[in-house]
Each structure stands twice: as C-alpha cells, then as structure tokens.
Amino acid sequence: MNHLKRTRAAICLATLMALALGSVNFTAAQTRRRPVYYSVAANTVMRVRIDTELNSQKARVGDTFSSTLVDPVYSKNGVMLAPQGSKVMGRVTTVQRAGRNGEPATMDVQFVSIRLPNGVHTAINGSLAELSTSNATSDNEGTVSAKRTSHRKVKFIGGGAAGGAVIGAIAGGGKGALIGAGVGAVTGLIGGRVKKGHEVKVTSGTEFGVILNRAMSLRAYKAT
DSSP states (O other), rough: HHHHHHHHHHHHHHHHHHHHHHHHHHHHHHHSSOEEEEETTEEEEEEEESOOOEEEETTTTEEEEEEEEESSOOOOTTTEEOTTEEEEEEEEEEEEOTTTTOOOOOEEEEEEEEEOOSOOEEEEEEEEEOOOOOEEEEEETTTTSSSSSGGGOHHHHHHOOOOSEEEEGGGSOOOOOOEEETTTOOOEETTTTTTOOOEEEOTTTTTTEEEEEEEEEEOOOOOO
C-alpha cells in the first residue's frame, strides 16, 4: 500500500514538473517572438521624390499617388527602419484651379502610408513640407527634424520659373499674399493686364519633404 502511494505521488510530482517546465518554455518562446518596434518622432521630415506627375487640371480630390524615399529613415538610436526606395503613398485632399485674375492654382495633399521593399506596410500621418535646411536640424544618421510646426500648412502652388509648382502657403491661412519659395514667379502682368494664374504641375522626379504629424513605429528593417 505504501509503495502504491509513493508511486502515485511520484507520478503526480513528475506531471506537475513537466507542466511547469512546459509553461516556462512556452513563456520564453513567446518572449523571444515578441516583435520590437522603434519610433520615429513627430516633426521628422522624410525626403521623397514623386513618381508620377500631379497636375491641378487633371487631379481630383481622393486621387492617390506614390513617391520614393530618397534617404533612409532611422530611429532615434540609429536603427534603420525604412531604407532608400521605400514607397510613401499620398492622397489629394483639395484642388483649386487657376483663376483668370492671376490667382494661381493650389493643391493640398496628405501622406497616408509607407511600404518597405520587404513588403511591410504601415499607416502614417504626414503633410507636405519644404526641404529648407534653415528651418530644420539633422542628426548623425541624416534624419531631419523641422524646427517649426507651421510647415504642416504648406501646399503646392502653381508657378515657378518653368510654370510648374512651388511649395508655400497663403499668409494667415486664408486670403492674402503668397509666401514660400519662388513667389516672384507665381503671378505677373502682360502689357498692364493680369494674365491667368499658373496651374500646379509637379513633375515626376520632383523632390520635397514629408513631415510626420504623429510618431511612426516600425520594426528594424530586414530585407527578405
């Protein structure tokens, strides 16, 4: 009888130890598989190159377009999260055609996602930004951060030396003087008469900035 009790006790103890060991191994495996995400801070500016032309004569609200990341994006501690060649997707939010009174066309865009070469895809909240080094800082990894959040209010404006587009804003956020690069080429006079304003034409290959309105989280990049 005592032998039978000892045998049962030994079996119970062995079972409990096996369950405990299995639980420890399962927890350790879960810990090893848990992905580690790194953050890219809000106000970080990504340098991109547009893939296809944007034209205010043809564009409609809701149209999507893609741009290519020119410089890699790193986390604060230097981990590469998005390599050169990643695709940043944008959407047209408003379009205002050029006026006959000399008023140039304007186009607002928003950036909604980034797709890495390995297939990883994540949503972002980004806006158009100038690539002005005077209003930005750069860290050792080349990541640029804007000093002023007012850059989120810029848009494409018809004009420029070739009648394409410049990046700027309406002073005061509404009617008023145009501010930004290339403003002198936006409007003009011909024989004392105001000519029709320029349409927005952002040609393929044009580079500009995308400023993050919110922090972006990604895992360390690994090529497939």
